[in-house]
Amino acid sequence: MRLLSTFDRLKPRLIALILAIGLGLDTSAASTANSEQAITVAFLYNFLKFTEWPEGTITGDLMLCVTNSAVFGEELDAISGRLAQNKTVHIKHIELGENTRECQLLFLPREEKPVRVREWLKNTASTTTLTVSNMGEFLDMGGMIVLIDDNSRLQFEVNLERVKSSGLRLSAQLLKIARDVRGKQ
Secondary structure: OHHHHHHHHHHHHHHHHHHHHHOOOOOHHHHOOOOHHHHHHHHHHHHHHOEEOOOOOOOOOEEEEEEOOOOOOHHHHOOOOOEEOOEEEEEEEEOOOOOOOOOOEEEEOOOOOHHHHHHHHHHHOOOOOEEEEOOOOHHHHOOOEEEEEOOOOEEEEEEHHHHHHOOOEEOHHHHHHOOEEEOOO
């Protein structure tokens, strides 16, 4: 009976890892810890790998920006310095009001207040920054990708119209595994 309750407690994380492995996602950041943060970081890393930015907009390495309210520790360290699209991934903690133009991906955690998330989205509206959050109403606010924990696995939904309006392209592989794609033709 005790083994069964342990399995039930770990099942959501195991399913997310199995899903990610089965779909060819890189889960090495998640392999060291069974936590939502580690799995979130693995998804963020793969979003960097499967997003195409307009030519000439990335002049150096890939910058994954996170707000100071993001609750990550060593999970982000696991992908810092790794390669995605033959570019080194760097992590930058950023505060509201700072320039986001150097960020290829901006993660806005659910710990951010909605008014601040709207301000972040306003600041990135004219950039080629991929915006990602785990806040439920993020797509309705104008975000691009929302991570959803449905208690059985971590999934994501995409606002494709918003992605395209920023000049970004998500790979067909990534769109196939999304739970929902808004604006798909």
